[in-house]
Amino acid sequence: MRALIIGASGQVGGALSSLCVRRRIEVYGAAPDGKGFLYADLTAPETVRAAFGKARPDLVLLASAFTNVDGCERDPGLARRVNAGGAALTAEECRKTGAKLVYFSTEYVFDGKTGPYGEDDPVSPISVYGRTKLEGERACLEVPGALSVRTTVVYSHDPASRNFVMQLISSQRAGARMRVPSDQYSNPTYAPELAAAVLDLVEKGASGVFNVVGPDRLSRYEFALKACAAFGFDPAFLEPKRTSELGQLAPRPLEAGLKTDKLASVLGRRLPPAEQSLGRIAAMLKQYD
Numbered sequence: 281m282r283a284l285i286i287g288a289s290g291q292v293g294g295a296l297s298s299l300c301v302r303r304r305i306e307v308y309g310a311a312p313d314g315k316g317f318l319y320a321d322l323t324a325p326e327t328v329r330a331a332f333g334k335a336r337p338d339l340v341l342l343a344s345a346f347t348n349v350d351g352c353e354r355d356p357g358l359a360r361r362v363n364a365g366g367a368a369l370t371a372e373e374c375r376k377t378g379a380k381l382v383y384f385s386t387e388y389v390f391d392g393k394t395g396p397y398g399e400d401d402p403v404s405p406i407s408v409y410g411r412t413k414l415e416g417e418r419a420c421l422e423v424p425g426a427l428s429v430r431t432t433v434v435y436s437h438d439p440a441s442r443n444f445v446m447q448l449i450s451s452q453r454a455g456a457r458m459r460v461p462s463d464q465y466s467n468p469t470y471a472p473e474l475a476a477a478v479l480d481l482v483e484k485g486a487s488g489v490f491n492v493v494g495p496d497r498l499s500r501y502e503f504a505l506k507a508c509a510a511f512g513f514d515p516a517f518l519e520p521k522r523t524s525e526l527g528q529l530a531p532r533p534l535e536a537g538l539k540t541d542k543l544a545s546v547l548g549r550r551l552p553p554a555e556q557s558l559g560r561i562a563a564m565l566k567q568y569d
């Protein structure tokens with residue numbers, strides 16, 4: 281199998297790349313400014329077509345997006361071009377070439393009033409990010425056999441990433457205080473486990489929408505406390521705040537989170553609990569830092 285990962289320079293793309301290599305899948309990574317990968321900018325159709333031409337993939341993992349939720353609110357035009365237009369363009373190339381398409385979607389397709397959500401619950405995004413990602417998901421699901429993986433609060437030990445756990449580690453090390461929402465509930469998801477579940481779903485021929493998230497539904501503050509416990513940090517630097525106090529530009533789904541019964545029924549397992557994944561990061565912190 282030949283896989284093309286669009287967004288290989290990102291957190292999820294990086295986890296997918298490492299796992300493909302370990303599973304001996306021939307893998308091509310693409311990123312918007314090359315960065316040692318194939319050049320593919322989702323706003324420049326010819327670059328995406330060229331990446332398909334070079335990789336000739338059987339499997340396309342679309343892990344690229346304009347992921348800054350407040351940034352999307354500030355620049356909805358760019359958000360639509362990348363998240364919706366870029367997905368439609370990728371879908372078109374997959375339809376032409378017959379490649380299997382995996383799209384990375386989000387719990388932000390929901391309004392966060394009645395979570396946790398199942399795959400068939402009605403969507404109702406409340407932010408530009410959520411709306412444009414939903415447009416992208418819909419374009420991708422039109423490709424026969426496509427899989428859309430909805431995930432959330434993805435974290436990993438990735439010094440290049442601004443993921444929540446890396447922000448927590450850098451705040452603690454800098455002796456800075458960290459304001460953490462106490463009323464945003466969702467399921468933190470460890471990137472390497474997300475990657476493993478997605479490749480397993482592909483192996484099983486899964487298609488349609490699948491929630492792939494960690495098993496613990498936690499507020500961001502509860503998750504931060506678990507991370508501090510795993511890393512041996514005194515949590516006194518954390519400041520729990522209500523979302524309304526944080527001045528975030530884009531509205532957030534508060535009572536969110538995703539159910540993983542469908543994932544469990546197909547794979548026969550859920551992702552490991554947060555303590556276990558945070559423990560893996562704690563071991564890396566001891567080893568490398």
Ligand SMILES: NC(=O)c1ccc[n+]([C@@H]2O[C@H](COP(=O)([O-])OP(=O)(O)OC[C@H]3O[C@@H](n4cnc5c(N)ncnc54)[C@H](OP(=O)(O)O)[C@@H]3O)[C@@H](O)[C@H]2O)c1
Nearest residue numbers: 287289290291292321322344345347384386431432433434
């Ligand atoms: N992280 C989460 O908590 C989360 C939650 C739900 C869903 N998701 C979805 O999961 C996917 C991966 O997320 P992530 O955490 O890996 O995000 P990330 O670390 O921000 O990576 C995003 C990737 O998209 C690339 N990208 C940005 N603009 C692009 C463009 N115009 N053309 C091509 N590529 C572009 C980035 O390239 P550069 O490296 O050059 O910036 C990077 O490779 C995204 O689709 C995201 O919507 C993530």
